[in-house]
Amino acid sequence: MSNNASSVVGPSGRTGPPAVNLARKSRPAESAIRVVLTSSAFVSVAVTVGIIAALIRPVLDFFGEVPFGDFFSTEGQFAVLPLVAGTLMVTVIALLVSVPLGLGAAMYLSEYASRRARKFLKPTVELLAGIPSVVYGFFALTFVTPTVLQDLLGVQVNFTNALSAGLVLGVMVIPTIASLSEDALSAVPHSLRQGSLAMGANRMQTTLRVVFPAALSGIAAAIVLGMSRAIGETMIVALAAGAQKNLSVDPREGMQTMTGFIAQTAGGENPVGSTSYNTLFAVGMLLFVITLLVNVVSIALVRRFRQVY
Amino acid sequence: MPANAAYANSRTPAGHVPDPLVDAHDGESRGLPDMPPDPVMEAFGLNVYYGDFHAVHDVNLSFGRHEITALIGPSGCGKSTVLRCLNRMNDLVTGARVEGEVTYHGQNMYARNVDPIAVRTHIGMVFQKPNPFPKSIYDNIAYGPKVTGMKVENMDDLVEGALRGAALWDEVKDKLKQSAYGLSGGQQQRLCIARTIATKPDVILMDEPCSALDPIATARVEDLMHELRSDYTIIIVTHNMQQAARVSDRTAFFTARADETTGNRTGLLVEFDRTSQMFSAPRDKRTEDYISGRFG
Ligand SMILES: Nc1ncnc2c1ncn2[C@@H]1O[C@H](COP(=O)(O)OP(=O)(O)OP(=O)(O)O)[C@@H](O)[C@H]1O
Ligand SMILES: [Mg+2]
Numbered sequence: 001m002s003n004n005a006s007s008v009v010g011p012s013g014r015t016g017p018p019a020v021n022l023a024r025k026s027r028p029a030e031s032a033i034r035v036v037l038t039s040s041a042f043v044s045v046a047v048t049v050g051i052i053a054a055l056i057r058p059v060l061d062f063f064g065e066v067p068f069g070d071f072f073s074t075e076g077q078f079a080v081l082p083l084v085a086g087t088l089m090v091t092v093i094a095l096l097v098s099v100p101l102g103l104g105a106a107m108y109l110s111e112y113a114s115r116r117a118r119k120f121l122k123p124t125v126e127l128l129a130g131i132p133s134v135v136y137g138f139f140a141l142t143f144v145t146p147t148v149l150q151d152l153l154g155v156q157v158n159f160t161n162a163l164s165a166g167l168v169l170g171v172m173v174i175p176t177i178a179s180l181s182e183d184a185l186s187a188v189p190h191s192l193r194q195g196s197l198a199m200g201a202n203r204m205q206t207t208l209r210v211v212f213p214a215a216l217s218g219i220a221a222a223i224v225l226g227m228s229r230a231i232g233e234t235m236i237v238a239l240a241a242g243a244q245k246n247l248s249v250d251p252r253e254g255m256q257t258m259t260g261f262i263a264q265t266a267g268g269e270n271p272v273g274s275t276s277y278n279t280l281f282a283v284g285m286l287l288f289v290i291t292l293l294v295n296v297v298s299i300a301l302v303r304r305f306r307q308v309y
Numbered sequence: 310m311p312a313n314a315a316y317a318n319s320r321t322p323a324g325h326v327p328d329p330l331v332d333a334h335d336g337e338s339r340g341l342p343d344m345p346p347d348p349v350m351e352a353f354g355l356n357v358y359y360g361d362f363h364a365v366h367d368v369n370l371s372f373g374r375h376e377i378t379a380l381i382g383p384s385g386c387g388k389s390t391v392l393r394c395l396n397r398m399n400d401l402v403t404g405a406r407v408e409g410e411v412t413y414h415g416q417n418m419y420a421r422n423v424d425p426i427a428v429r430t431h432i433g434m435v436f437q438k439p440n441p442f443p444k445s446i447y448d449n450i451a452y453g454p455k456v457t458g459m460k461v462e463n464m465d466d467l468v469e470g471a472l473r474g475a476a477l478w479d480e481v482k483d484k485l486k487q488s489a490y491g492l493s494g495g496q497q498q499r500l501c502i503a504r505t506i507a508t509k510p511d512v513i514l515m516d517e518p519c520s521a522l523d524p525i526a527t528a529r530v531e532d533l534m535h536e537l538r539s540d541y542t543i544i545i546v547t548h549n550m551q552q553a554a555r556v557s558d559r560t561a562f563f564t565a566r567a568d569e570t571t572g573n574r575t576g577l578l579v580e581f582d583r584t585s586q587m588f589s590a591p592r593d594k595r596t597e598d599y600i601s602g603r604f605g
Contacts, residue, residue, distance in 0.1 A: 115403070191436060191438060191440040192440055192442060192443075194401065194436065194440070195436065195440040195441075195442065195504075196442070196456075197398070197401060197426075197429065198396065198398060198429055198433060198434035198436075199429065199430075199433060199452065199453040199456065199457070199505065199508055200426055200427070200429040200430030200433075200453065200456065200457045200508060201426075201452075201453075201456040201457070202426050202456075205456045209452065209456065210442050210452075213443065213444070214442075214443045
């Protein structure tokens with residue numbers, strides 16, 4: 001018994017079996033789950049790295065043949081600035097629609113709606129996010145442009161135009177902004193609202209001056225996500241914004257966006273490896289960089305103005 | 310004292326189960342012992358329900374001007390509920406229903422034409438857990454005057470005055486623009502008091518304002534209450550009997566009684582008297598048991 005491997009020699013030299021078993025046990029399920037979770041985390045990183053790697057070759061090829069100045073130019077076959085301007089125009093219109101409506105919906109749901117109304121309305125709002133964007137694009141082309149803009153509002157717009165695409169894009173982004181902002185507002189502790197109301201503030205003051213600032217970082221994240229979706233959205237702009245590069249400030253005209261250009265070029269008859277085909281990778285890279293910048297800048301801004309509670 | 314009769318009658322002989330709906334003083338015998346001479350607020354027949362649950366039964370109370378009134382009693386007896394009725398904070402609780410009257414300078418604040426927001430500008434509230442806004446110290450104080458549309462000649466002076474009034478000025482005068490969250494818990498609670506007095510209320514309600522504080526911070530807040538008493542009427546809920554004895558002029562003792570059929574515990578007022586009287590010679594057996602720690 002005293003030679004048993006599991007026996008313990010105590011400080012006093014006393015030998016015997018241990019009173020409690022503290023020996024290491026192997027837990028195969030635990031290790032397996034760990035491996036699975038770790039690899040799934042790495043997959044997303046690997047995909048991102050892979051995408052960038054895949055972009056780099058054709059981008060380098062492209063800039064081997066086309067000088068930088070021809071790419072970042074307002075005119076010419078490879079000019080990208082009209083596309084950037086188109087994206088900017090459509091995104092700004094979309095944000096003008098989605099930020100006020102999305103935040104308004106979020107404030108209503110979080111601060112004003114009764115529990116029953118919220119239970120019904122929030123899923124309804126989120127349902128909007130599930131509509132395929134091609135449906136939105138079709139809706140912009142066949143309803144918003146001819147019926148809403150031309151007939152009802154009497155705006156002289158082209159068949160494809162940035163205004164209609166931007167408006168519908170804005171509607172598409174509303175649920176993203178509304179739902180995430182509502183989460184941010186609801187997460188603000190109740191005690192802050194009570195403190196404000198107990199001082200004689202009304203509900204609107206409490207919402208705008210206490211709850212809203214306290215939720216600002218979450219709201220900013222919601223807007224940035226909405227903006228990224230607007231910048232990256234392809235189907236709506238491909239259908240409704242037009243397929244012509246057009247450096248204009250008039251939203252009634254059609255103008256191609258970066259994503260619209262990529263969709264057109266990839267689906268077109270440009271031979272793989274040709275310079276015009278490689279343009280799409282250069283534009284894609286630029287789109288990637290712009291989205292990244294938008295995210296980085298807004299994260300920095302949010303850090304700066306964030307109120308912790 | 311003739312009013313003693315009410316208490317003599319309510320004393321229940323041992324073994325006799327008291328009728329849960331008849332209490333120390335019903336509406337008739339509201340002649341409480343030594344009532345405050347100059348009441349700012351009074352509650353008459355106050356009953357509070359949360360849905361079907363009868364939380365507080367028939368409370369009659371009177372709060373004297375420039376006095377500190379303490380509400381004490383075991384947990385769940387409805388102290389916070391009563392306190393929230395006094396500035397209509399119960400309006401914000403879904404399912405809460407208030408019956409009876411609460412008068413403020415003779416006006417029933419539950420009358421149909423009364424604006425709860427206006428009520429709250431006169432009757433401020435300090436909560437159990439410090440709840441400063443996620444803003445700078447300065448903005449925390451300036452918030453109330455701004456939202457209530459107070460005419461302020463010099464906001465800096467008002468902020469300084471409020472912070473001095475809450476005995477916090479010397480500790481924060483060099484960091485007014487910093488976040489209130491950088492303060493200690495006790496400082497945050499005094500900031501909340503400063504924030505409340507910045508709007509120049511008439512009455513300040515405090516719900517266990519020291520329960521999250523250490524003894525030193527507690528002592529500071531208690532000192533502060535003594536100073537504030539000359540300008541404000543204060544009503545404080547506390548679990549700390551010594552604190553009630555130290556700071557208050559009058560004390561109201563509540564307890565909860567279980568309904569025989571449903572088992573719901575309904576809170577009611579047992580005794581209301583001068584603090585010195587209540588702590589030296591309580592008139593009700595239940596008060597005596599609670600004060601001497603023989604409760605439950
Ligand atoms: N919002 C609410 N909804 C439903 N019931 C409530 C609500 N607030 C309080 N109650 C109930 O009302 C009764 C009185 O509660 P209250 O918070 O007033 O007690 P209290 O005396 O302040 O207790 P404590 O000393 O623990 O703070 C309790 O039974 C409680 O469960
Ligand atoms: Mg309480």
